[in-house]
Amino acid sequence: MQNKVAMANWAMVMSKVFGGLNVNALHYLLPLWLAPLTGATFRCVFAAVAFWILGWFARPEKASTRDKWILFVMGAVGIYGYMFSYLMGLSKTTPVSAAIFTSMQPIWVFVISVLFMHERISLLKVVGILVGLGGALLCILTQKSDDLASDALAGNLFCLMSSVIYAIYLVLSNRFLKRTGTYTLMRYTFSGAAFSSLIVMAFTGYDAPLFESPLHLWPLAMLLFVLIFPTVLSYLLVPVGLRYLKTTVVAIYGYLILMVASLTSFLTGQDRFSWTQILAMVLICVGVYAVEIAENRGTRAPTSHLHSSPHA
Template identity: 30%
Template sequence: MKSRSYAIVALLMVQVLYGLNFTFAKIVFNDNFVGPLAFVILRVGGATILFWLVSLFLPKEKVDKKDYFKFFMAAVFGVGINMILFLKGLQLTTPIHASAIVTITPVIILVLSAIVLKEKVTKLKVLGVILALGGALALTIYGKSTRAADNVFLGNTFIFLNAIAYSIYIILIKQLSAKYHPFTFIKWLFLFGFFLVLPFGIGELNAVEWQSFTPAITFAVLFVVVGATFGTYLLNPLALTRLKASTVGVFIYLQPVIAGFFAMFMGVDTIDAIKIVAMLFIFVGVYIVSYKPKQKSV
């Protein structure tokens, strides 16, 4: 029971980090300190260094040669496609729009889990997904943001494709997390991912004027690299070892709530009755999906 509780706490931490990430990353883009493709290299490169450094202090685990291809494919969807489309999309759209579209991810994961992992989809789980989706859509449709967006339609399209890539990644690492310790495959995931994204962002990275960074921008970049990348990619697989992939996916519905509160704290959004009701729907939906009834003793 405790291990399941720890997994749920880990998932909540992931959503907090991701929820704050929408605004922090957007701040860096809006002020033109770092381009989205250069930011991808910073995220992946920084996390790669952290994962490999930490792995030096952990027991070594032998990897089957046939699984390296699985690591590579997870890197393609979970690092390369996922991060490039997310940060490029976030540059073009708003944090609230982005957090709205991300809520489609649990639906994709639920379908893939039933097809690939043969997970049982109960009526209660479907009800939880519908409640959470309804609340998330209501929250984000009525949400307002004063942040500039160059091309909302294109940005939203990139975020939607990012959600599909992330869903495939969750299914892939669900299978790997049952076989390896999270650090074993994540360090390889990011190493492969770094070489995948490097050609796309090296030009933007060379154009970054590091001396122009303010303390606030430096903090935002470090938060995205250490918290929203290293932290989330470490905690998600740990949660997957104790929870179903579809359960992990539905927690994404919390991101609009967190992103909305943080946007209000930063002065770019307001609270009203509709948003409060929407948030309640999200919390109830997440609870229903994560609820595991006690087994009756025979």
């Protein structure tokens, strides 16, 4: 059992490191080498194909036709809506700001659970939510547009919207995960996302300068990294952590995305050091931690194991 716990910890570390590097890789690609909507299409279609292939080698999972259609619609609206808004936001703001809003997903999951699933609320949870929202508002209201963020306000709002959309998807998908299985969930939701992305791209057009002649090897390598590691592998590593680690431990690993994205951004010049941004980061981390600690004290939490998203 000890070896499995160690394996679960390493799985979470790799998943979150990939997630953090994903933010920087996407920021490098968008929008110079790849239009946001074209990038969303690449990610959704690649993941759908990959999960169907991997599913053929996995243990068979049962699911009703009705559940498969519901999962398809959830992916068409939820996953694609998340990808659409996140890539649009990341193309306009900095990687650190984008990672800040990604780290808020546990707060949104809890808020949705309170509003629609009669989740019990406590003073510590309320404080955590307010502190986290304060950090988000600080980031939105103080960040200015510059050479690193073409439209910081719009980008941050898109990233905030993506965080809320994905939290809604997590709450809904939790209802199907136990009775359908991981691969069924991934195959049908990403098939729905791929369908939506292809429909949208048919109207908006294909825009990927990195494929124009002559081929640009470094941008292509960045795209392959995004498609293989954060888009597919991270999704497969998270269930390993959830199986052998406590929910709070898994949630705390989510801070690695913010740490890796921030460190990489400062080292590569994708962002500049800002005290307000650092303060926003600290407030959101404290807020999420307070919510998680309150959940771990024994309150009923039907969606708590979804508090860790695999990627950005």
